[in-house]
Amino acid sequence: MIALFDLDGTLTNPKAGITRSIQYALERLGHPVPEADELTWMIGPPLIASFAKLLGSSDDAQEALRLYRERFGETGLFENEVYAGIPALLQNLQEKGVRLFVATSKPHVFARRILDHFDLSHFFIEIYGSELDTRNADKRDLIRHILDQEKFDPARAVMIGDREHDVIGARANDIATIGVTWGYGSRRELLDAGAACLVDEPRELEAPILTLTASMPPRAVTV
Template sequence: MMIALFDLDGTLTDPKAGITRSIQYALERLGHPVPEADALTWMIGPPLISGFTKLLGGAENAPEAVHLYRERFSDVGLFENEVYPDIPAILEALHEAGFRLFVATSKPHVFAKRIIDHFGLSRFFREVYGSELDNRNADKRDLIRHILDRERLDPATAVMIGDREHDAIGARANGIAAIGVTWGYGSRQELLDSGVACLVEKPRDLHEPILTLTGSMLRPAARA
């Protein structure tokens, strides 16, 4: 059985408006200077707690910032979002090809599931996995390990698709190949430096590398 794990933000959907506006809301409530949206896109993808720690210059106010962020995001921000073109089509193709598809996001799963349902993507996925509200499994290494254990998956039959270095690092730590996508918020160099097997420029071009990577992993097992 071939497995594909998909990151959410910057891979399946473009969450820029909702995330950056919620960050700005949190900063304003804290009395902190509020950057323009384009100066905050680096926070899309990594765990929020680490992003706010860096943004605020220390960990002291980061938990409160996350709380304030979620105050807006949970009601408004999560729907200020849109699915990237051709994503439903590629998910449909993989689903029909027999892949088991999972979402693997650092976003809390309570929000991720609402987003996936809202955009009508839940029919493609076996399960939506994310972090807990207390930040457990926010690190992609921990999250992917949790998915593999929970679903009893063989990492040799799986591939991780994501737009940030954290996706590739998490995949490599668990023996999974990673595909870097360039339409999200990670740079090409960031993805290459983190060890992705390849870069993909458009969602419609994902099918072939996913098949190639999972197929090449399956063949040695078949000979054994």
């Protein structure tokens, strides 16, 4: 039994750190700076693509990402909080023999620091994320990389995430996805992408994780 967890919007709520770091980058570039609530669509997807969409230029996006990391790497990654119920969920899954991994588009060097800071790293066998040069930022590539490294059967695994990118990446690698609704993707976004089911609270996650990871092949479940 294997569970891959997204980080932002699934394990932790990173809104303050991410939006403030985006605002910092935009201000440094001399671009208009939206309010934080207008930037939450950028939480989850690869930031380089989101900056390109926001700024209308891939060249500006590269500089925006550099400036974003300038602030995020010092301050923003700790402007974050663990969702209530997540540590208990991870503890219960670990005790039931589920092998836990992190699969985030965030660079793994930042992801590890965040999980260490909140004392969550010990629940996970490995923490996988993108490289600083943006390799594996696409969830399809990242999950393929995880499968190459860990050699587990995708039919005995499930991805847990809050955005369509989690679902798309998992489905491309024949892994079922549980969509969580406390993050930054809508219910419609997750269902349209093909999530096997939706869960509204961390305490409700254990049952579908155990059901899906015990299924061969994966199948939809109702929560």
